[in-house]
Amino acid sequence: MDCRGLFLSLFDYKTEKFVIAKNKKVGLLYRLMQLSILAYLLGWVFLVKKGYQEVDTAIQSSVITKVKGVAFTNTSELKERLWDVADYVIPSQGENVFFVVTNLIVTPNQRQSHCAESSGVPGALCSQDSDCPKGEAVITGNGVKTGTCLMGNNNSSGICEIFAWCPVENVSKPLKPLLGKAEDFTVYIKNTICFPKFNFSKSNVLHTKDRSFLKSCRFSPENHYCPIFRLGTLVSYTGNNFQEMALEGGVIGIQIEWDCDLDRDPSACKPHYSFSRLDNRFAEKSVSSGYNFRFAKYYQDASGEEFRTLMKVYGIRFDVLVNGKAGKFNIIPMVINVGTGMALMGAVALDAQVLVLGPVWSFCEVRVHEALSPFPLREGRDLRFQCSPACK
Numbered sequence: 311m312d313c314r315g316l317f318l319s320l321f322d323y324k325t326e327k328f329v330i331a332k333n334k335k336v337g338l339l340y341r342l343m344q345l346s347i348l349a350y351l352l353g354w355v356f357l358v359k360k361g362y363q364e365v366d367t368a369i370q371s372s373v374i375t376k377v378k379g380v381a382f383t384n385t386s387e388l389k390e391r392l393w394d395v396a397d398y399v400i401p402s403q404g405e406n407v408f409f410v411v412t413n414l415i416v417t418p419n420q421r422q423s424h425c426a427e428s429s430g431v432p433g434a435l436c437s438q439d440s441d442c443p444k445g446e447a448v449i450t451g452n453g454v455k456t457g458t459c460l461m462g463n464n465n466s467s468g469i470c471e472i473f474a475w476c477p478v479e480n481v482s483k484p485l486k487p488l489l490g491k492a493e494d495f496t497v498y499i500k501n502t503i504c505f506p507k508f509n510f511s512k513s514n515v516l517h518t519k520d521r522s523f524l525k526s527c528r529f530s531p532e533n534h535y536c537p538i539f540r541l542g543t544l545v546s547y548t549g550n551n552f553q554e555m556a557l558e559g560g561v562i563g564i565q566i567e568w569d570c571d572l573d574r575d576p577s578a579c580k581p582h583y584s585f586s587r588l589d590n591r592f593a594e595k596s597v598s599s600g601y602n603f604r605f606a607k608y609y610q611d612a613s614g615e616e617f618r619t620l621m622k623v624y625g626i627r628f629d630v631l632v633n634g635k636a637g638k639f640n641i642i643p644m645v646i647n648v649g650t651g652m653a654l655m656g657a658v659a660l661d662a663q664v665l666v667l668g669p670v671w672s673f674c675e676v677r678v679h680e681a682l683s684p685f686p687l688r689e690g691r692d693l694r695f696q697c698s699p700a701c702k
Contacts, residue, residue, distance in 0.1 A: 343658045351651040360571070362644040363637035366507035369568065371632040373406035379495030383488055387416035387480075398489060398625075400605075406630040409601075410495065410541065412556035413487040413624040417480045420606075421617045425476035426460050426469045427451050434469055442470035452478045479604075479620055487556035487624075493542035497628070498524065500537055501566050501581065505636040508572055514581040534580045539564075545626070547585035558600030559624040561589040568634025579636075588629065601627050 355361040381393045396402055398411040427434040431451040436442050436459035444457030453474025461468040472478075504511040516523060516535035527536035529543075545552040548562060563586045570579035589601060602624040610616055 347654045355647050360637050361647040364640035365637045366505045367635045369634045370504040372502050373630045374500040375408050376498040381489050381491040387418050409625050409627045411623045411625040412489045412492050415480055415622040417620040420475040423476045427472045428478045436468050436470050493552045495541045497539050503568055508638055548587040559602050561627045563588045564630045566632045570636040572638040
């Protein structure tokens with residue numbers, strides 16, 4: 311019989327008995343906590359964070375860049391020369407990182423032979439041949455020592471002879487950027503993204519059949535779908551001057567952010583751009599500021615001897631960085647967030663009791679239970695009782 315009663319009790323439904331406390335402070339706190347949780351649930355979770363959506367952050371992106379513009383220079387090393395995209399853009403096949411030459415130092419007609427090391431290289435100065443050990447490489451220099459100290463006219467100090475590409479690199483840098491006209495060059499940045507979870511793709515280029523659109527438009531904060539940027543304007547968005555930056559070089563970051571709500575029309579999914587200077591961010595002047603590297607162009611003369619033109623180029627490197635997320639309604643995250651909110655609402659009463667009344671309220675509950683224990687409590691009954699001053 312006991313087992314049968316225990317089994318049947320599993321199907322009983324029980325309700326809680328409660329006591330209504332006439333305390334305005336507790337009631338006010340109780341309602342404020344309820345409103346706070348409701349505001350958090352509706353305002354932050356659902357409106358701001360869109361807690362009813364499934365989110366995909368595994369964005370797949372491709373970037374294609376193409377620079378346009380020409381410049382003319384006339385120097386003693388290169389004579390008259392026209393610079394086009396094939397000359398000043400490295401690499402020529404632009405992707406999410408490309409470099410535009412703005413200044414350079416040219417050392418023409420270098421051949422492998424013996425010559426004096428540059429006087430500005432540490433370890434290049436000498437007073438006798440023993441200061442230039444034969445076969446020792448000049449780590450920060452241009453070649454390998456031959457064991458000979460080339461004395462100057464005053465015979466007090468000299469420079470080590472090296473085997474290298476001679477003459478050694480020219481160290482005199484132009485006072486103004488050689489390709490200062492690059493400020494007016496333009497770059498086309500095409501970005502195509504895909505969110506595989508939702509099978510959604512989009513591009514930052516306006517979908518139009520007008521062939522003249524990309525030839526005439528220019529990017530502006532109001533025009534999200536014209537990816538044609540003037541280089542000088544790009545640099546100005548970072549708070550820098552193009553001519554000053556072109557002299558020593560630098561690195562510019564172009565951030566493309568996609569935040570797509572796929573419950574809305576696809577046209578609402580727009581690219582948002584931000585620009586920043588990535589090199590030398592924390593100091594105005596520094597020995598490590600700027601951006602430069604070297605490359606050479608090799609030739610052969612009529613006798614078959616190889617020679618080259620060495621170029622130390624300064625310029626601006628552009629890094630295109632793409633990230634984003636997409637969200638779409640899904641019943642599972644919505645149920646989870648609603649359930650969490652309901653659980654928080656259910657904990658409000660306990661929180662108010664523990665945080666405000668503490669042990670005093672517990673003491674009153676014991677007194678009420680003892681006083682009324684002979685009489686069964688009825689559901690929803692408003693119990694009015696006398697309590698000690700400490701419990702009020």
